[in-house]
Amino acid sequence: MTATHLPPNEPHTRTADSWSHAFASAVRIVLVLIAILVVVQALFVVQVRPQDLVTGFHGMVDILRRSMPPDFSNLSTVLWPALETIDIAIFGTLAGLVLSMPLAIVAAANVTPSRLLYYASRGVIGLTRSVPDLVWALLFVTAVGLGPFPGGLALAVHSIGMMGRLFAETIEHMDMAPIDALSLTGARRMQIFTHGVLPSVLPSLLGISLYRLDENIRSSLVLGFVGAGGIGFQLLTAMNLFQYQQVSVLLIVTFVIVLTAERLSAIARERLA
Numbered sequence: 001m002t003a004t005h006l007p008p009n010e011p012h013t014r015t016a017d018s019w020s021h022a023f024a025s026a027v028r029i030v031l032v033l034i035a036i037l038v039v040v041q042a043l044f045v046v047q048v049r050p051q052d053l054v055t056g057f058h059g060m061v062d063i064l065r066r067s068m069p070p071d072f073s074n075l076s077t078v079l080w081p082a083l084e085t086i087d088i089a090i091f092g093t094l095a096g097l098v099l100s101m102p103l104a105i106v107a108a109a110n111v112t113p114s115r116l117l118y119y120a121s122r123g124v125i126g127l128t129r130s131v132p133d134l135v136w137a138l139l140f141v142t143a144v145g146l147g148p149f150p151g152g153l154a155l156a157v158h159s160i161g162m163m164g165r166l167f168a169e170t171i172e173h174m175d176m177a178p179i180d181a182l183s184l185t186g187a188r189r190m191q192i193f194t195h196g197v198l199p200s201v202l203p204s205l206l207g208i209s210l211y212r213l214d215e216n217i218r219s220s221l222v223l224g225f226v227g228a229g230g231i232g233f234q235l236l237t238a239m240n241l242f243q244y245q246q247v248s249v250l251l252i253v254t255f256v257i258v259l260t261a262e263r264l265s266a267i268a269r270e271r272l273a
Contacts, residue, residue: 063244066244066245067244067245067247067248068245068248069245070245070248070249070252071243071245071246071248071249072249074246074249075249078231078234078249078250078253081224081229081230081231081233081234082231082253082257084148084229084230084231085217085220085221085224085229085230085231085232085257086217086220086257086261087148087152088148088151088152088155088216088220088223088228088229088230089155089213089216089217089219089220089261090213091152091155091156092151092152092153092154092155092156092158092159092216092220093155093159093209093212093213093216095152095153095156095159096155096156096157096158096159096160096162096163096212097159097163097209097212099156099160100125100159100160100161100163100164100167101167101205103121103124103125103160103164103168104121104125104163104164104165104167104168104170104171105168105171105197106118106120106121107121107122107125107164107165107168108167108168108169108171108172109172110171110172110174110176111171111197121164121168122168124160124161124164125160125161125164125165125168126161127161128157128158128160128161128164129158129160129161129162129164129165130161131157131158132158133154133155133157133158133219133223134154134222134223134226136153136154136155136157136158137150137151137154137223137226137228138226139154140153140154140228141226141227141228146227146228146229147227147228147229148228148229148230149229150227150228150229151220151223151224151228151229151230154223154228155216155219155220155223158219159212159216162212162215163208163209163212166208167201167205167208170201170204170205170208171197171201174197174200174201178199178200207269210265210268210269211265211269213261213265214261214262214265217257217258217261218258220232221235221254221257221258224236231250231253231254231257234250235247235250235251235254238250
């Protein structure tokens with residue numbers, strides 16, 4: 001019988017495999033420990049105190065008790081702020097759509113006419129997106145005063161960043177075959193955009209715009225807390241005056257607005273898909 005011998009390098013291979021397995025296990029343990037430390041420090045910085053929820057439970061129950069029944073006697077005074085809230089979102093979305101479209105075209109790497117314009121437009125998109133809409137609202141309230149107009153401006157500026165980025169990414173991922181075919185025929189840039197780019201990405205752009213309108217309706221409710229008009233301003237006033245029955249009415253109207261906008265936006269996006 002001939003004895004079966006292991007290849008000379010097999011012990012070294014097994015040793016290397018065991019070391020790599022041990023190293024991978026050590027890395028996983030370190031990552032788990034880091035994740036635990038991150039969670040613990042977050043709980044410490046946020047000053048999480050579960051006992052405060054227990055002690056404050058009776059206060060929350062008292063507020064709910066004083067909010068019932070809702071006072072619908074002044075419902076007519078809520079309708080105009082509710083309309084303001086919806087119109088702020090519509091204005092902000094439309095203005096953001098108009099202003100973000102040219103930025104998105106030059107911010108898309110596959111159709112931009114210049115690298116300088118590309119980086120400049122990306123910078124504008126990044127700036128308008130990184131500053132929260134609530135901060136924009138504070139700035140515009142300081143500049144133009146209280147009312148729905150600064151709220152609409154804040155949503156418009158923030159929408160430029162949000163929609164501009166999504167529009168640019170949509171254009172970058174579109175099929176370039178029609179664009180190349182139009183370029184070979186000698187078409188101008190405007191003709192390429194209207195006959196090649198726009199038909200390819202229009203359904204996606206409309207879907208993004210509808211989703212942004214849905215988000216802006218939610219945001220416009222909060223902007224009223226800084227004096228930017230809408231139902232949020234009425235809600236803040238009622239809470240400061242301890243008119244909890246009026247607060248419950250405003251919350252019901254807010255719920256109806258958000259739910260209706262969400263359903264209509266979902267239906268419209270399904271039709272476009």
